[in-house]
Amino acid sequence: MVFPAKYSQLNALELTEEARKVLTRIIRVAFPHPQIPDGPYERMMQKIIEVSEESRWFRMALTQGLMTLDSLTEEHFLDLPDERALAVLKRVADLEFFGFIRRTTVLNFYEDPEVCEVLGYEGESFSKGGYINRGFNDLDWLPEPRIEESEETLTEVGPLPYQLAAKSPGEGIEAVEDLFKGTDKVEGAQSL
Numbered sequence: 001m002v003f004p005a006k007y008s009q010l011n012a013l014e015l016t017e018e019a020r021k022v023l024t025r026i027i028r029v030a031f032p033h034p035q036i037p038d039g040p041y042e043r044m045m046q047k048i049i050e051v052s053e054e055s056r057w058f059r060m061a062l063t064q065g066l067m068t069l070d071s072l073t074e075e076h077f078l079d080l081p082d083e084r085a086l087a088v089l090k091r092v093a094d095l096e097f098f099g100f101i102r103r104t105t106v107l108n109f110y111e112d113p114e115v116c117e118v119l120g121y122e123g124e125s126f127s128k129g130g131y132i133n134r135g136f137n138d139l140d141w142l143p144e145p146r147i148e149e150s151e152e153t154l155t156e157v158g159p160l161p162y163q164l165a166a167k168s169p170g171e172g173i174e175a176v177e178d179l180f181k182g183t184d185k186v187e188g189a190q191s192l
Contacts, residue, residue: 019066020045022077026069026098027105029085033118040112048104058100065097 015023024038024045052058069077072088080088092098109115116123120141125131 015049015063015066018078019063020049022066022069023048023062023101025078025085026089026101027109029082030089030102031105031109032082033115036115036118040109040115043112044105044109047108048101051104052100058097061097061100065092065095 024041027044027048028041048062052062069088069092072091073080073084075084077085077088089098093102110119110121
C-alpha cells in the first residue's frame with residue numbers, strides 16, 4: 001500500500017520537458033548505439049518514468065538525481081560532449097537514481113522491436129521450429145574474423161636439456177586395497 005507523502009507536491013512529481021531530455025541523454029550516453037535512432041531511447045525514458053511512478057522512493061530519487069546532475073559540471077549536461085557526459089555518469093554510477101535507470105534500461109531497452117531489428121536479433125526460435133533448420137550457425141550479424149599469419153619466425157624448441165624417464169615411478173608398485181589397514185582409530189585422538 002502506498003501512503004501519500006507529507007507534501008502533496010511529492011505525490012504528483014512531474015518531470016519537466018528538460019528533465020525528460022536529460023533522462024533520454026543519460027540513457028543514450030550510458031547505452032551508446034549510434035545506429036539506433038532516438039525513438040527507442042525516448043520510449044525507454046518514458047518506461048523509466050512509468051516504473052518510477054510505482055514507487056515514491058524511485059520517483060523522488062530520479063527527480064533529485066536529475067536535478068543535481070548539472071551540479072557535477074560547470075556546463076549543462078545536455079551540452080556536454082559524449083566523453084565528458086560519460087565521465088559525469090561514472091561519477092554517479094553508485095547512486096541509487098542511476099542504478100534505477102541502469103537496471104530498468106538493461107531489463108527493457110533490448111526488448112524494443114526497433115532495437116532488435118537494428119542489432120540484427122531475429123528473436124526467439126522456439127515458435128519458429130528452432131535453429132537447427134534455420135541457419136543456427138548463420139552469424140552474419142558478426143564481423144568476419146580477421147585471420148592473419150604472423151610474419152614473425154617461430155623459435156625452435158628442443159631437444160630438451162634433460163632425459164625423460166623411461167617409465168613412470170609408479171610402475172611395479174602394488175596397489176594397496178586398504179590404505180589404513182582396517183583401522184578407523186587414530187592414535188592420541190579423544191572421543192567425544
